[in-house]
Amino acid sequence: MPDPAPPALLCHAADSVGIALTGLAAGEVVAPGGHACRLVDPIPAGHKFALRAHARGEPVRRYGEVIGHATCAIAPGTHVHSHNLATNLTGERSYAYGGAPALPLAAAPLPAWRGYRREDGRFATRNEIWLLPTVGCVAPLAEMAAREASARHAGRVDAIAGFGHPHGCSQLGDDLSGTRAALAALCDNPNAGGVVLIGLGCESNQLDALIAAVPARSRAKIRTLRAQDEGDELAAVMALVDDLVDALAPLQRSDAPASALTVGLKCGGSDALSGLTANPLLGRFSERLAASNGRLILTEIPEIFGAEDALLARATSPEVFAAAGDLINRFKRHYLDAGLPVSENPSPGNIAGGITTLEEKSLGAVQKAGAAPLADVIAYGETAQAAGVTLLEAPGNDAVSSTALAAAGATMILFTTGRGTPLGFPVPTVKVASNSALAAAKPGWIDFDAGVLLEQPPEAVLEAFSNRLLAIASGEATAAERAGQRVIALWKRGVTL
Template sequence: MLVDSSKTEALRSVLQVSPQDNVAVCLRAMQAGETVRVGDKPFQLISDVPTFHKFAVTLIAKGETVLRFGESIGVASQAIAQGEHVHTHNVSSTLKGAETYTIEAQSADAASAKRSRTFQGYRRADGRVGTRNEIWIIPTVGCVARTAEQAAIRAADRIDGRADGIIALPHPHGCSQLGDDLDGTRKVLASLAMHPNVGGLILLALGCETNQVDVLAAELDGVPENRLRIVRSQSVLDEMEETQNAIDELLDVMSEDKRSDCDLSDLVIGLKCGGSDALSGLTANPLLGDMTDIVTGNAGSAILTEIPEIFGAEHLLMRRTSDETVRGRIGALVNDFKDYFVRAGEPVNENPSPGNKAGGITTLEEKSLGAVQKAGKAEVRDVIMYGERNKANGLILLEAPGNDAVSCTALAAAGANIILFTTGRGTPLGFPVPTLKISSNSDLAARKPRWIDFDAGQVLRSPDRSEAAEALLDLIIETASGKKACHELNQERSIAIWKRGVTL
């Protein structure tokens, strides 16, 4: 819970997350000499502090742990005086490589109460629910990526209410890949192809690529024959004409699909943060935590990813996992990702990004502690690997890097039928499934209304998050029922595949 560190509205300009913290956050740019109040202790800032950056609320000795969220975000690299700006110039990360974990489960708070909310979704033959009914054109190889895009554009005016949209998912991969790298590309494309938002699927092949379309099609499980078309560009006279014919056939099939009542157990929410600032862990990410608790508390699923952005906070997820095997898999996943950095000769604490730092995030530990707020209080029920589809209810941890496009593609491939994307800096990027952009601060929401779907900055103006949480839940239900997210209105839909191998 946030601690209001001011006594009056005039002084309502700083926030302390936890009473144990030895830092607090400025909600506006403040200058040296201004008086701030943390608890019952008014004092003066001794340095300028940018908006959403931190300052010391007490003397922090060199080598002493710097606390935010009641947890360590690093150590002071030099003595930090009370009222002094706290950031990368005087705080260092303590993250290291692979660890041996000895973490035991602790009792978790009860999940949110049952809700009777419903949304209008598309119930598929296998029982899963789509929030959209679309034709997806998936190229097997980058050589026909633009062909897929052009095909979708040409057919847009022929939808005539028979589908929610026709989208292409171009990518540059599928050829000159070897072994596990090729398998990874094929796996994520197959998982995307089986998404419940896909009412009609076109696999657009070239012919000579290493990602052979017949091998890819063989990995599709449960896609009805009448909803799948394969176009082999090198084997037909006119690949564009063939693709247009396939689209028309699929539209006829999909014209019979109707939305029906679905409850929260049919929701699979993907959890993502990108371009975070120091408020992300105070406003937007805790709101997503509320959504996670509501959805998982009603037998739905929430998928958390960005494994490098839980470094330093993984113990919080492990503590509230009762299954010893799952707890071990969480630790193994984090250690494997750290080894991935080490093998490449990179430090495990290379994060946060320049944008994160400008927004007030100092170390990867701080970023991670804010990021895991998206998981709410739910217990981690399973750990799945990149490209795999989720088949469990509850909170799921998914292997993927922090990159926005790669991780959101992985979330869609895992089966998320809506993604909740928090941001303090903003991005126009969109993904295959409806993606709600949730700003951590109201200034971003005001400046970028074409990007931002929901303003979580309102949390700072309320005594608690309950009103904002209900408003966000309403928007999620409306979006799942067909309301278009900003990125859909802007026709921003893309994927990115995590490439980890050699290119020929």
């Protein structure tokens, strides 16, 4: 039998707060990490309480790092949250490169999996056909055609998916270029064995320019049409899909090395246990994949604010370090230029789950990459190439950042959550619950329960998790795939005409 979870936990020996793992009553005595404390307040599950007295303005520590400052005197045993803890974040920072990191990855490499080998040598976790509109005007056409084609060709390919979006016209400059770059990069994802690009004809995001932005290795798998040029546009789309299905249906899976995996790392609807269970579990898997020369993609740049030192310290070169620091500061400057604070996060759901400041949220979030080396930094719409961790330019929004991960070449996304979300994205999206209550309540959303880490040996949980991920990469459907929950969202940054 596994050992029962303790009522409260100390994340790091230097911490000044403990974390309630269950709801705790006022007057109850707990001893996280051996620090005995009588609670002054009732403490909701996932929330913090003071292990010692804090003077007003004094730093509060979790994960061994400062997560903000006390806004008033805090007595031991007191609930620590947004009523008495505030962020220290203000704006841009200067970063100093400290030299190449010493990152001996002792993690065991991952075994092989079963994937589809593409003509360019890359491996896919799925053999699918994607219908992508150039503009929102034909988004319903793409989605309707995908539904009809899925029924017509059930079982012949892994899926036929239509991904609507509202953009592609009334955009200018870098905003239009960003939409084009993201769609072109989605066309290049190995999981899309065939792509039908559906244009309207008069939109800003013209088909010819979009196709020219697609990497040359992927242009042969693309079919196109302009709806304004067709008498029956639906029939025309269906004919193109029929031909692609005939070409892709005979393909079979074969053995693929772990180095052929490209995995996106994402968290959404986090709670205070996300940084204790689910995100560290992804970190351990990330170390195994990095030790196997696989690729990891980390994004959600605003959710690195306050924890960037831990990530930048793993940069493999001065150039990568400088590029990562510049990217983080550009996001901060974007907030500041709009007259907004850089700390306008966590979300209401995060706060209800016990996360108080952005520093606290970020320190939990960056654990998804473990100690894997930071090997590259890429712009929105570019493709990850380097083994190890690539930092991708994209915001924290779940749909936008997950779409960006797929566009950057991820053939699977690992998505941790403490509050729960059903949404999936173009590539298999593995939902990892931070707590067992969520996993039990939402089996139609959750693929793996990381809450068991509070009671089971970490190595056994990591092995089970790794095996499950390789099974999903090899064809086992995720909860989101079974439910048909697959969308894209493009990052709109400019004016709308």
